[in-house]
Amino acid sequence: MLKTFCLLFIASLLQSAAFAQTSNSILSQKAIPFDDKSELSELADLITQQRLVLLGEASHGTSEFYTKRAFLSRHLIEEQDFNFIAVEGDWASFSRINEFVKHIESGPATLEEAMESFTRWPPWMWKNQEFKNLVEWLHQFNANLPMSDRVGLYGIDVYDHEAAMVDVTTWISSVDSAKGRESAGLYSCMSRHNEPVDYLRMIAQTGQDCSEDISDVLEIVRSLEHHPDSDPWSFFKAEQGAKVALNAELHYRSNLYQGSQSWNHRASHFYLTAERLLGYYGEGSRGVIWAHNTHIGDARATDMAIHSMHNIGQLSREALGAENVFAIGFGTYTGRVLAGSSWGDEMQAMTTPEAQPDTWEYTLEQTGHPRFFLDLRDEELASALSERIPHRAIGVTYDPSNEQNNYVPTVLPQRYDAFIFIRDTDVLSPLD
Numbered sequence: 426m427l428k429t430f431c432l433l434f435i436a437s438l439l440q441s442a443a444f445a446q447t448s449n450s451i452l453s454q455k456a457i458p459f460d461d462k463s464e465l466s467e468l469a470d471l472i473t474q475q476r477l478v479l480l481g482e483a484s485h486g487t488s489e490f491y492t493k494r495a496f497l498s499r500h501l502i503e504e505q506d507f508n509f510i511a512v513e514g515d516w517a518s519f520s521r522i523n524e525f526v527k528h529i530e531s532g533p534a535t536l537e538e539a540m541e542s543f544t545r546w547p548p549w550m551w552k553n554q555e556f557k558n559l560v561e562w563l564h565q566f567n568a569n570l571p572m573s574d575r576v577g578l579y580g581i582d583v584y585d586h587e588a589a590m591v592d593v594t595t596w597i598s599s600v601d602s603a604k605g606r607e608s609a610g611l612y613s614c615m616s617r618h619n620e621p622v623d624y625l626r627m628i629a630q631t632g633q634d635c636s637e638d639i640s641d642v643l644e645i646v647r648s649l650e651h652h653p654d655s656d657p658w659s660f661f662k663a664e665q666g667a668k669v670a671l672n673a674e675l676h677y678r679s680n681l682y683q684g685s686q687s688w689n690h691r692a693s694h695f696y697l698t699a700e701r702l703l704g705y706y707g708e709g710s711r712g713v714i715w716a717h718n719t720h721i722g723d724a725r726a727t728d729m730a731i732h733s734m735h736n737i738g739q740l741s742r743e744a745l746g747a748e749n750v751f752a753i754g755f756g757t758y759t760g761r762v763l764a765g766s767s768w769g770d771e772m773q774a775m776t777t778p779e780a781q782p783d784t785w786e787y788t789l790e791q792t793g794h795p796r797f798f799l800d801l802r803d804e805e806l807a808s809a810l811s812e813r814i815p816h817r818a819i820g821v822t823y824d825p826s827n828e829q830n831n832y833v834p835t836v837l838p839q840r841y842d843a844f845i846f847i848r849d850t851d852v853l854s855p856l857d
Contacts, residue, residue: 448812451806451809452792452799452809452810455799455800456797456799457799458795458796458797459796459797460796462492465493465798466500468753468843468845469497469500469501469504471751471800471802474748474749475711475749476712476745476749476750477703477713477714478497478714479716479737479738479741479750479751479753480494480715480721481716481718481720482755483717483754483756483817484757484762484818485549485550485717485764485819486549486821487850487851487853488555488850488851488852489757489847489850490850491555491556491853493845493847494715495559497713498510498715499559499562501711501713502563502566502713505711507711507712508702508710509578509579509702509710509713510576510714510715511578511580511702511714511715512580513580513581513695513715513717514582515545515585515588516580516581516585516589516666517666517669518544518551518580519578519580520579521542522542522578526539526560526563526564526575527572527575528564528568540552540557540560545585546765547765548772552855552857553853553854553855553856554856555854557856563578579698581716581737582691583676586669586670589667589673590612590615590670593663593667593670594608594612594642596646596663596666597642597645597646597649600652600654601652604648604649607645608642608645608646611639612638612639612642612670614638615638621677624677624678625678625681628678634678636671636674639667642670643664643667643668647664650664665698665701668694672691676691676694684732684733685732692740693735695716695737695740696737699714716737718756720738721736722754723752723840724739725739726813726836726837727816727836728813738840750842752840754837754840754845755844755845755846756785756816756845756846757777757846757848757849758786758787758789759776759849760776760777761775761850762775762777762819762850763852763853763855764819764821765822765823768821768822770822777825780817781815781832784815784816785817785835785837788814789844790846790848794846794848795848797846798846799846800842801838801844802838802842806838807838810836810837811836811838812836813835813836814835815834816832816834816835817833818832818833
C-alpha cells in the first residue's frame with residue numbers, strides 16, 4: 426500500500442512539473458506585453474459581435490484594475506458604439522451618476538455633486554479619483570449627443586435598497602399621490618427595520634416576511650407606466666428600484682438558510698439588471714459590466730460550481746450564448762490594496778503578499794513580463810492552461826496573513842476569454 430502511494434505521489438509530482446514546464450513555455454510565446462494602457466487597444470479589438478463585455482478585478486481596491494477597465498470601456502464606447510457601463514454598485518446612487526453623465530435635468534449639476542452620491546461603505550470602491558475621471562469623461566462625451574445616443578452608467582447591485590425604496594415612493598407620489606402613500610405603507614413593513622439583521626430577527630420570531638408587500642409596490646409602479654406624467658427614464662428607474670427592493674429582501678431572507686441561495690439571488694439580480702439594460706437600449710444594444718472576478722468569470726470553471734453557486738459570467742453565457750459574451754479577468758502578483766479588516770472597518774492600505782507557489786498568479790509571474798494579456802480563446806494556450814489551480818481573489822475585507830483563504834481553484838481559459846496580468850499594483854486614490 427505504501428509503495429503504491431509513493432508511486433502515485435511521484436507520478437503526481439511529475440505530472441505537475443510537466444504541466445508547469447509546458448504552461449510556462451506556451452505562456453512565454455503567447456503573452457502579449459504592454460507598457461501603456463493604450464496598448465490594450467489590441468485586446469479591445471478582439472471584441473467583435475459580443476453584446477456584453479465583462480471586466481473583472483482581483484480586488485476592489487487596486488488602481489490599475491480601474492484605469493485599465495476605464496480605458497477598455499472608453500475604447501468600446503468610442504470605437505464600437507457600446508451603449509452603457511454597469512458596475513457592481515448600488516442602483517440608487519448610480520441613478521444619480523447616470524443622470525449626471527447623460528445631462529438629465531433632474532440630476533447633479535456638477536461632477537463634485539455627482540460623486541457625493543456615494544455614501545455607503547466601502548467609500549473607496551467608487552469614490553476615488555480613478556473612477557471620477559471616467560465619470561467626468563463620460564459626461565463630456567455625452568455633451569453634444571442627442572439623448573437617445575448618450576451612454577449611461579448604472580449600478581447592478583441589490584444593496585442600499587432603502588434609498589431605492591425612497592426613490593420608488595417619491596416617483597409614485599409624483600404621479601399619483603394616493604398610490605404614493607399606499608406604496609410607502611407597504612414598504613414600511615421592511616423599512617421600519619434599521620438593519621437587515623433586525624429584519625431577519627423579525628422573520629425568525631414571527632415566521633412572517635415582507636415579500637408580498639414589496640411585490641405589491643412593483644405592481645403599483647407597473648400600473649403607472651403609461652400615465653401622462655410618466656417618462657421612459659423615470660419609469661425605468663422606478664421599476665428597477667422596485668426590483669432592487671424585491672431582490673434585496675430575497676437576498677437577505679435567504680441568509681436564514683444554509684447553502685448558496687443568498688449568493689445566487691444577488692448574482693441573478695446582477696444578470697437580470699444587465700438584461701433589462703440591453704432591453705432598455707433596444708435591439709442591437711451592447712454593454713460593459715464591471716464586477717469582481719468572482720462575479721464575471723464563469724462559475725462553472727471554479728469550485729463555486731461544487732457549492733451550486735452561479736454568477737453573471739455563467740448566466741450571461743447561458744442566456745446570450747458564449748459567443749455573445751467576452752469576459753476579461755485581472756490578476757496581480759504583489760503590491761498594495763485598499764481594504765478593511767472586517768465589514769465596516771476603516772480603510773487601510775494593505776500589502777498584497779507575493780502570490781503563493783502553484784497558483785495562477787505565481788505561474789503568470791514566471792513569464793518575466795511586468796504587464797501582459799492573454800487571449801484565452803487561443804486553442805493551443807487554452808489546452809496548455811487546462812489545469813484547475815488556485816486564483817487569488819481579494820474582497821473589500823482582507824487579511825493578508827490568511828492568504829490561503831484568498832484563492833479560488835480555477836481553470837483559467839474556461840473562466841475567462843482573456844486575462845490581464847500586472848505584476849506590481851498599487852492602491853486606489855480615495856477622494857476622502
